[in-house]
Amino acid sequence: MRRRAGESILIGDDIEIQILHIGESRIKIGIVAPKSIPVTMKEMELVRQENLAAAQVRSVAALRGMLDKLIDGPAEITP
Amino acid sequence: MTTIQTTTPQRCETRYFGPVDYDESAILVFPDGIPAFEQETRFLALQQPVNKPLVFLQSLSNPGLCFATLPAQAACPGYQLNMSPEDLDAIGLGGGPQPAIGSEVLCLAILSLEENAPPTVNLLAPIVVNLHTLRGRQAIQADSPYSHREALPLRGAACS
Numbered sequence: 431m432r433r434r435a436g437e438s439i440l441i442g443d444d445i446e447i448q449i450l451h452i453g454e455s456r457i458k459i460g461i462v463a464p465k466s467i468p469v470t471m472k473e474m475e476l477v478r479q480e481n482l483a484a485a486q487v488r489s490v491a492a493l494r495g496m497l498d499k500l501i502d503g504p505a506e507i508t509p
Numbered sequence: 510m511t512t513i514q515t516t517t518p519q520r521c522e523t524r525y526f527g528p529v530d531y532d533e534s535a536i537l538v539f540p541d542g543i544p545a546f547e548q549e550t551r552f553l554a555l556q557q558p559v560n561k562p563l564v565f566l567q568s569l570s571n572p573g574l575c576f577a578t579l580p581a582q583a584a585c586p587g588y589q590l591n592m593s594p595e596d597l598d599a600i601g602l603g604g605g606p607q608p609a610i611g612s613e614v615l616c617l618a619i620l621s622l623e624e625n626a627p628p629t630v631n632l633l634a635p636i637v638v639n640l641h642t643l644r645g646r647q648a649i650q651a652d653s654p655y656s657h658r659e660a661l662p663l664r665g666a667a668c669s
Binding site for chain 2: 471473474476477478479480481482483484485487488489490492493494496497
């Protein structure tokens with residue numbers, strides 16, 4: 431399927447993808463869909479999954495131990 | 510009935526640090542939550558000298574939810590923002606240029622730790638907080654050279 435700026439694609443009865451503007455390296459798209467259908471960038475799903483994984487960090491000590499080897503930093507020593 | 514003064518310290522339970530006192534003026538507000546945790550709209554940024562440069566984002570409504578983060582520029586010197594107009598709007602900086610990290614916004618990359626693998630940071634979508642209003646959002650960067658899972662330490666080229 432080929433489309434030009436100003437043209438649309440219909441998916442089913444109630445979803446419309448509008449090609450609004452075609453630039454050199456990106457296109458601007460309008461999406462008309464029922465409120466019940468979430469419309470997000472695909473990266474959003476990666477971010478969701480990553481947030482869920484990040485929330486599982488068990489302890490600060492584990493994190494600290496790994497970071498100490500990696501980051502030059504103020505390795506402030508507590509007695 | 511008593512009125513809570515804004516200067517009265519509040520106390521919350523935290524995932525890693527036990528009970529912590531805080532002032533209401535220190536609360537970071539994420540009006541839309543963050544992806545996968547849309548109901549969590551209020552966080553504290555906790556730092557301990559011993560754990561520098563880590564910053565912990567502790568949810569106020571869920572003691573079990575605390576993200577370990579690194580300032581994006583600590584993970585990656587020279588890191589710059591490229592936020593979408595929608596994300597800038599959401600933290601009250603719509604219509605302006607990309608905000609300056611440090612003076613206008615706090616920019617934190619969430620850390621993730623998996624067993625037998627180096628820790629990773631999400632530089633594709635840092636947490637960005639307007640330092641004047643303390644409104645925050647996790648903002649997916651446009652044309653990002655970084656992924657949501659950059660291994661630490663970052664390869665030198667990624668940070669130049």
